[in-house]
Amino acid sequence: KQSELGEGPPGVHMPRVNLGTCCGSEVKNAFPYWAAAGGRGVDSALDYGHLVPGGKQSELGEALRASRLPREQVFITTKIPAGFGALSGFCVGGAEKALAQVKQDVNEIGVAQVDLVLLHSPCLLRSQDAAMWAGLEQALALNLTRAIGVSNYKKSDLQELLKTAKVAPAVNQCFMSIGQHDEETLAFSQSMGITYEAYEAMRGCPFSSAALANISTAHSTSAAQVCLRWVLQRGAMLAVGLGKNTSKMAAYAKENLDLFSFSLTDDEMDLLNSM
Numbered sequence: 001k002q003s004e005l006g007e008g009p010p011g012v013h014m015p016r017v018n019l020g021t022c023c024g025s026e027v028k029n030a031f032p033y034w035a036a037a038g039g040r041g042v043d044s045a046l047d048y049g050h051l052v053p054g055g056k057q058s059e060l061g062e063a064l065r066a067s068r069l070p071r072e073q074v075f076i077t078t079k080i081p082a083g084f085g086a087l088s089g090f091c092v093g094g095a096e097k098a099l100a101q102v103k104q105d106v107n108e109i110g111v112a113q114v115d116l117v118l119l120h121s122p123c124l125l126r127s128q129d130a131a132m133w134a135g136l137e138q139a140l141a142l143n144l145t146r147a148i149g150v151s152n153y154k155k156s157d158l159q160e161l162l163k164t165a166k167v168a169p170a171v172n173q174c175f176m177s178i179g180q181h182d183e184e185t186l187a188f189s190q191s192m193g194i195t196y197e198a199y200e201a202m203r204g205c206p207f208s209s210a211a212l213a214n215i216s217t218a219h220s221t222s223a224a225q226v227c228l229r230w231v232l233q234r235g236a237m238l239a240v241g242l243g244k245n246t247s248k249m250a251a252y253a254k255e256n257l258d259l260f261s262f263s264l265t266d267d268e269m270d271l272l273n274s275m
Contacts (some may be wrong), residue, residue, distance in 0.1 A: 012146045012170070014075045014116065015041035016232060017257055018239045020199055021060070022048055025241030030249055031063035033242060037253035040069075043173075043199070043239035045079035045120060046105040047090075057108035065110070077116040077171075077239070078105050079151055082132050084120035091123035091132060098135025102144050117145040118173055121152040129157070130164045137167050149173065149195075155188040162192070173197040176236060177204025178227055178275050190235055197237040201228055206275055215272070219262045222255060229259050230272050 018041030019034040021027040031042060044060050057078070064074060080101035081090035093100075102117055117136055123129050136148040149171030150161070162168060172189045174182060176198030189196045205227035206212050216223045231238055240256050242249040264272070 012115070014077070014171075014195075014237065015039070016237050017041065017228075017259060018043045018075070018077060018197075018237070020239040020241040021045075022199070022241065025243060026059075028059040028063050029246050030242040030253075031060070031067065033249040033253045035067045035069060035074075037250070037257050039253060039257055040073055041075040041077070043077045044109075045081075045084075046101055046108070047079070047081045047084055047120065057105060058110070061108065061110035071111060075116070076109065076111065076114040077118065077173075078109070078114050079118040079120040080105060080132075080136075082119035082121055083123040083129075083152075091125070091128040094128070094131030095135035095138060098132040099138045099142075102136065102139040106144055113143055114145050116147045116149060116171060118149045118151045118171065119153075122150075122154075122157045126160045129161055133161055133165055137165070140167060147171070153185070154182065155185045158185070158188060158192070158194070168192065169194050171195045171197050171237075173199060173239065175200050175204075176231060176234075177201045178230055178272050179204030179206055181234075186234065186236070195237060196235065197239060198231045199239045201231050201238060201240060209275065211271055211275075215264070215268050218268075219264075221262060225255060225259060225262075226264070226272075228256060229262065229264055230269065232259060233264055233269060 019030060019039055021044045027044060046057060080098060083091055106114055117139060119132055139145050140148050147170040149169040151173040153172050172194050186196050202224060205224060207223050212223050212226060216226045228238060228240060242252045
């Protein structure tokens with residue numbers, strides 16, 4: 001259930017399904033259920049603490065320590081703001097600012113090294129992207145992270161970044177669901193050996209579709225599992241949350257991780273691709 005990163009250092013692997021902690025899925029509540037269900041990947045961001053109550057990186061660190069899982073068993077993905085809120089000045093300061101943010105992030109989590117750091121979004125200027133990326137390359141060289149990547153980068157953004165990058169992005173994490181996905185960027189990322197990771201796959205899941213209901217019935221799964229399995233069979237990985245209702249987190253964790261006991265047929269994939 002692990003897949004090697006496209007352009008990461010040799011031996012760096014990440015889970016195909018990771019716990020998403022944005023937008024109400026608070027890590028302090030969700031991670032215990034995720035870990036108990038066998039989940040070993042968690043996706044966070046330095047700036048989530050400014051968006052979500054309880055989303056601070058220190059709480060991720062506390063959840064990791066409380067789990068008593070060995071550090072090497074948990075794959076930690078995090079992000080630095082970069083162009084996320086591009087007008088707020090996150091992109092100003094270049095490589096030095098990016099490196100400082102990685103150090104802050106690692107310190108808040110309370111680990112010596114994370115597994116993957118992403119630029120959260122492109123900056124307004126290509127030159128700013130290149131400078132921020134240089135900071136991540138420095139973080140990689142300093143062993144603050146085992147791999148580096150980007151988020152919300154379209155094909156054109158990647159093409160420009162690759163012109164100056166010394167290390168190619170290992171991952172491009174983007175919005176991807178059956179209802180909304182960027183075929184061009186997905187294809188380009190995969191052609192360049194950049195692992196594509198989907199977030200908010202559930203938001204674009206066509207739950208009211210009769211066709212989706214028929215597929216889930218045929219496999220004795222939920223509609224949600226079909227939507228998540230579709231992402232995996234498109235060659236992408238997943239960051240998926242457990243919602244806000246703690247009474248349902250245990251069940252959702254098991255459901256979101258149980259994606260490897262069935263496969264969608266070619267005809268089913270074609271039908272879902274057309275939605």
